[in-house]
Amino acid sequence: MTSTSLADQYFAMWNCDDADDRAKIIADLWGDEAMYVDPSFEATGHDELSKMVGTAHEMFPGFRFARTGEIDEHHNRLRWTWELAQPGQPAVAGGTDVVTLAPSGKLLEVVGFIDFAPAH
Template sequence: MTLAEQYFAIWNETDAEQRARLIEKTWAPDGTFVDPSFAATGYDELSAIVGTAHGMFPGLRFTVTGTVDEHHDHLRWSWELAAEGQPAVAGGTDVVTVAPDGRIRAVIGFLDFAPAH
């Protein structure tokens, strides 16, 4: 499974214990996430923001769109949030910094479109 696939598996995991295991496998212990809606540092905060997203958008799933770009220790991907077979309700682009051990060190997310909440 690629790092991008692991990342989206975390965002789509509704079971908190399974999500915690995925986060530890995918993120550096002091990893950070920031976008216009959320900011988190470390495993517990990362899991909490994913849980919050599930509460805000029940039944919707995050999927990567297009290809994952990579250079040096950075990745970039675009994503959408939608119910299966339905138009996306949100989408954006994430810029990722990868730690030397291959896990995510930081994600900076940009929203291209999102519902008003």
């Protein structure tokens, strides 16, 4: 899988409202030892990943994640930037993800950094 198609699937996971469809995306995209961490969330394994995304949907109903800019790639690492917005509206949050790929080419770990977020 190319880095672009991998990123596209990653954002499809975040934007998938249906838990069963999301579980299929996660199984195809992530290795068995999947780990995700950012300032708001931490998840290990496929089930926790799906629950985490479901929680994000509850927190930001109707919002969608989108990759912005190019994908940086070296060795088994990727880095991309993203934004969170309602369709047709300005982004309310954005960040940078640093991705580690498993030897299989699937996602092993994603470490997310928030570059801007909603004011509290």
